[in-house]
Amino acid sequence: MKMVRAIIRPEKEKQVVEALDKNGYSSMTKMHIFGRGKQKGIQVGPIVYDELPKILLMIVAKDEDISKIVNLIESNARTGNIGDGKIFISEVDEVYTIRTGNKEL
Amino acid sequence: MKEIVAIIRRQKLHETKTALDGLGFSPMSILSVSGRGKQKGFIGEVDPVMDEFMLDEADVDVRFIPKRLISIVADDADVPEIVETIIKTNNTGYPGDGKIFVLPITDAIRIRTSEIGLSAIK
Secondary structure, X not given: OEEEEEEEOHHHHHHHHHHHHHOOOOOEEEEEEEEOOOOOOEEEOOEEEOOEEEEEXXXXXXXXXXXXXXXXXXXXXXXXXXXXXEEEEEEOXXXXXXXXXXXXX | OEEEEEEEOHHHHHHHHHHHXXXXXXXXXXXXXXXXXXXXXXXXXXXXXXXXXXXXXXOOOOOOEEEEEEEEEXXXXXXXXXXXXXXXXXXXXOOXXXXXXXXXXXXXXXXXXXXXXXXXXX
């Protein structure tokens, strides 16, 4: 099992979620977060925005599904401009479903 | 060291905290998140207290249900006990009870004292 954490633009959230849903990956957790990247936020005229609102999507899936999920997020969250976000993938040792207590997604 | 990420119903948060407190695992981080599972955000399962934003979203295909995420970093040996407690307190038998993920953590540092490793989380 692996965990995908994608930090995306809030305006792209719906498109990404719908694309994932259509391809059978309906389970995910969404968080509203603030972040900045290499460019240290954004400057509009004299005003510097240090922390930009982003959406973090957290998806845990089987190893073989990860590349497809990443591709879907990438293609749907991309605008080509700075601030499209990042995708992080990390290892998950165990997964439990609370309702059944089983070790499965 | 492992990180236990549990996504649970928000009404169950207090009960879970009390149960973990009783076992001596009081440190945790709590986040308000929204989530959906295999049932694609089954609206009947949702608790009645939904803010307007959530109700607006409920009309759309993409439904998210308010949940609480708790994150606990613990020693490998304590993981089964914590997981078992979370399952026991949060099990209602209905969809939406949540998931628990156990992730490996390579290191922990207590900022106040610069302690590293297990002593930082104990």
